[in-house]
Amino acid sequence: MRYLTDPPRFLFFTGKGGVGKTSLACATAVHLAESGQRVLLVSTDPASNVGQVLGVTIGNTITPITAVPRLSALEIDPEAAADAYRERIVGPVRGLLPEKEIASITEQLSGSCTTEVASFNEFTDLLADPVLSAGYDHVLFDTAPTGHTIRLLQLPGSWTDFLESGKGDASCLGPLAGLDKQRATYAAAVAALQDPARTRLVLVTRAQASALAEVDRTFHELDQIGIHAAQLVVNGVLPKAAGDEPLAVAVRQRETDALAAMPEHVAVLPRDVIELKADNMMGLPALRTLLSDAPAPVAVMDLVPHVDLSGHSLGGLVDQIEVDGHGVVLCMGKGGVGKTTIATAVAVALAHRGHDVHLATTDPAAHLDETLRGTVERITVSRIDPAQATAEYRDRIMSTRGKTLDDAGRANLAEDLLSPCTEEVAVFQQFSRLVLGASRKFVVIDTAPTGHTLLLLDAAGSYHRDVARQMGGTMHFRTPLMVLQDPTQTKVVLVTLPEPTPVIEARVLQDDLERAGISPWAWVVNDSLAAAHPVSPFLQRRAAAELSQIAEVEALSARVAIVPLLADEPVGEARLADLTRDLRLLTT
Known part of the structure; x- marks a missing residue:
C-alpha cells in the first residue's frame, strides 16, 4: 500500500460516511502494531464503531488492545464532548439569564460545528504536546477536522469579544467563545497538521461519483490552508470473485466510469485500490484481510438472505x-x-x-x-x-452587519458565513416559498x-x-x-x-x-x-x-x-x- 510507505507519526483518515474510514484506520493500526510499531488509534467519528470493529469496549480513555500488543485505542464520543463543551459555556450564565435565552444559546451551540470543534479540542493536545504522544510511534485519527474548523481556529482577534459585543451570530463562532487561552495549543496542533514530515492525510473513498466529489471538496478545502500531504485510497471495489451475473457486471462498469471521471485534483494523488471483501470488517481476523491482495475463500451460505x-x-x-x-x-x-x-x-x-x-x-x-x-x-x-443563494446572503450580511466592523471583525464574520449552516439558511429563504x-x-x-x-x-x-x-x-x-x-x-x-x-x-x-x-x-x-x-x-x-x-x-x-x-x-x-x-x- 502506497499510503503506508514511510508513514509519519500522524495519519488522518477522512471521507464521507460509509466509505470505510473506520475499517481502514483499524486495519492500518493493526498492521503497524503487528509490524513492531507502538500505535494509538483515536476516533472522533460521530458514527464510530471502532470498539465493535476491534471487538473490545473502548471509551474516552486510552485502552490497550490486549489481542494486539503495542496497540491502544481511544474513542472520543463527539456528542458527549459537545455536551460537556456546551455546559462549560452555558453553565456560568444558567440562573442569571431567562430560560428562553438559555434555550436560545443552547440551540445555537447544537450544530455540527460545535460537535467538530469540541471533538478537535479533545485530541488537540495529542498533536500539540509531544510528551503526550511520546509513547507511540504512530497516532492514527479516524476522521479529520474540516478546513472550515481549522480556519476558525486560525482567525485573528477574540471570538468572545466579537460575540459579546453583538457583532456576530453564534452559528459557528459560538463554539469558540472563551477559547482564546488555548490559542497557543491550537497553533501548535495546526502546525503539526501542516507539516508533511509529521502528518499524512488519507482520503478514503468509494468508486462512486458522490464519494469522489466529497473527497475532492475535502482535499481542496484542506489544501487551501496548507495541508498538502494527501494520498487517496479507493475502498470497496467489486472484485472478480463477485462473479459475472448482470448485477455484478453493471456495478463494475459504474465503478470504472466513476474512476475515469474523477476530479482532476484527486486523480493525480498517489492512489491505492482495495477490493471489497465478502464479509464485514468486524473482528481482528477480518481486519487482517483488508490490506491483503490475496482473495479470501468464500463459502456458500446455508441460508440465502432474502428480503420480501x-x-x-x-x-x-x-x-x-x-x-x-x-x-x-x-x-x-x-x-x-x-x-x-x-x-x-x-x-x-x-x-x-x-x-x-x-x-x-x-x-x-x-x-x-x-x-x-x-x-x-x-x-x-x-x-x-445553493452557491448563488449563499453568495447573495453573504454579500447582504457583509454589507449590513459587517459594514461597521474593523478588519478583524470582518474576518471573523466572513469566516462564520462559510459555515454549512449559512448555506442552509440561505437556501431556506427560497425553499420556504415552495x-x-x-x-x-x-x-x-x-x-x-x-x-x-x-x-x-x-x-x-x-x-x-x-x-x-x-x-x-x-x-x-x-x-x-x-x-x-x-x-x-x-x-x-x-x-x-x-x-x-x-x-x-x-x-x-x-x-x-x-x-x-x-x-x-x-x-x-x-x-x-x-x-x-x-x-x-x-x-x-x-x-x-x-x-x-x-x-x-x-x-x-x-x-x-x-x-x-x-x-x-x-x-x-x-x-x-x-x-x-x-x-x-x-x-x-
Missing part, C-alpha cells in the same frame, strides 16, 4: 402520500444515498396518477437532468442554486434544512416568530415552519443505505428533526443487495450483512420502503416509474 419487498414497496408509500391530494414531500439524507432518485421517482409516480407536481432540488442541475432525462407531463421542475405553495398540488423537494437550522432560525427571530408576534391571536397565519411541523401537510422521507454508517447518520438526522418538532414520516432503504436476490456466494454474503441494518430501520419507523440495487440505473421516466411499481419484476 411485498410489504416494503416505494409504490406503497406513494399510495399513502396520494391520499391527501396535495402536500410537501421532503426527501432527506446524507450525500450519496440516492435522495434525488427517490424524490424524482415519487414525483413521476404522482404525475402518472394525474396530479400536478412541483419537483425542486438543491442538487446541481445536471444531476437532476441526468436522473429525469427529459420533461414529464404534469411535473414542473425548479432548482435552487413549502407555502403546496396547498393545491404536490411539492417534492430533494434535500431540506436540518432541524438544527430550523431551530437556529427560530431562535434568532425567524420569519415564523416574527409573524407570530405581529399577528398575535387575532389572525390566522401559516409559516413554513408550521407547514413542516404539520404531518398532514408535510411528509419527511429519510433515505439511507443498508450499511451501519448511513443508518447511524440517518438516525441522528431523525433526532435532529424531532428537536424541531418534525417527525419523519417514512424511511427508504436504497440500493439493497438483499432485495436484489444475488446469485454468487460473494454477493450473497454481502447481502446477509444488510439484514441487521434493515431490521434496525424497521425498529425506527412504522413505514419502510426497500429499493433493490439494480443492474440498470433508474434514470429516465420509464425506469423511475418502475421503482414505484412491482420491484420484484426488476430483480428477476
Whole structure:
C-alpha cells in the first residue's frame, strides 16, 4: 500500500460516511502494531464503531488492545464532548439569564460545528504536546477536522469579544467563545497538521461519483490552508470473485466510469485500490484481510438472505402520500444515498396518477437532468442554486452587519458565513416559498434544512416568530415552519443505505428533526443487495450483512420502503416509474 510507505507519526483518515474510514484506520493500526510499531488509534467519528470493529469496549480513555500488543485505542464520543463543551459555556450564565435565552444559546451551540470543534479540542493536545504522544510511534485519527474548523481556529482577534459585543451570530463562532487561552495549543496542533514530515492525510473513498466529489471538496478545502500531504485510497471495489451475473457486471462498469471521471485534483494523488471483501470488517481476523491482495475463500451460505419487498414497496408509500391530494414531500439524507432518485421517482409516480407536481432540488442541475432525462407531463421542475443563494446572503450580511466592523471583525464574520449552516439558511429563504405553495398540488423537494437550522432560525427571530408576534391571536397565519411541523401537510422521507454508517447518520438526522418538532414520516432503504436476490456466494454474503441494518430501520419507523440495487440505473421516466411499481419484476 502506497499510503503506508514511510508513514509519519500522524495519519488522518477522512471521507464521507460509509466509505470505510473506520475499517481502514483499524486495519492500518493493526498492521503497524503487528509490524513492531507502538500505535494509538483515536476516533472522533460521530458514527464510530471502532470498539465493535476491534471487538473490545473502548471509551474516552486510552485502552490497550490486549489481542494486539503495542496497540491502544481511544474513542472520543463527539456528542458527549459537545455536551460537556456546551455546559462549560452555558453553565456560568444558567440562573442569571431567562430560560428562553438559555434555550436560545443552547440551540445555537447544537450544530455540527460545535460537535467538530469540541471533538478537535479533545485530541488537540495529542498533536500539540509531544510528551503526550511520546509513547507511540504512530497516532492514527479516524476522521479529520474540516478546513472550515481549522480556519476558525486560525482567525485573528477574540471570538468572545466579537460575540459579546453583538457583532456576530453564534452559528459557528459560538463554539469558540472563551477559547482564546488555548490559542497557543491550537497553533501548535495546526502546525503539526501542516507539516508533511509529521502528518499524512488519507482520503478514503468509494468508486462512486458522490464519494469522489466529497473527497475532492475535502482535499481542496484542506489544501487551501496548507495541508498538502494527501494520498487517496479507493475502498470497496467489486472484485472478480463477485462473479459475472448482470448485477455484478453493471456495478463494475459504474465503478470504472466513476474512476475515469474523477476530479482532476484527486486523480493525480498517489492512489491505492482495495477490493471489497465478502464479509464485514468486524473482528481482528477480518481486519487482517483488508490490506491483503490475496482473495479470501468464500463459502456458500446455508441460508440465502432474502428480503420480501411485498410489504416494503416505494409504490406503497406513494399510495399513502396520494391520499391527501396535495402536500410537501421532503426527501432527506446524507450525500450519496440516492435522495434525488427517490424524490424524482415519487414525483413521476404522482404525475402518472394525474396530479400536478412541483419537483425542486438543491442538487446541481445536471444531476437532476441526468436522473429525469427529459420533461414529464404534469411535473414542473425548479432548482435552487445553493452557491448563488449563499453568495447573495453573504454579500447582504457583509454589507449590513459587517459594514461597521474593523478588519478583524470582518474576518471573523466572513469566516462564520462559510459555515454549512449559512448555506442552509440561505437556501431556506427560497425553499420556504415552495413549502407555502403546496396547498393545491404536490411539492417534492430533494434535500431540506436540518432541524438544527430550523431551530437556529427560530431562535434568532425567524420569519415564523416574527409573524407570530405581529399577528398575535387575532389572525390566522401559516409559516413554513408550521407547514413542516404539520404531518398532514408535510411528509419527511429519510433515505439511507443498508450499511451501519448511513443508518447511524440517518438516525441522528431523525433526532435532529424531532428537536424541531418534525417527525419523519417514512424511511427508504436504497440500493439493497438483499432485495436484489444475488446469485454468487460473494454477493450473497454481502447481502446477509444488510439484514441487521434493515431490521434496525424497521425498529425506527412504522413505514419502510426497500429499493433493490439494480443492474440498470433508474434514470429516465420509464425506469423511475418502475421503482414505484412491482420491484420484484426488476430483480428477476
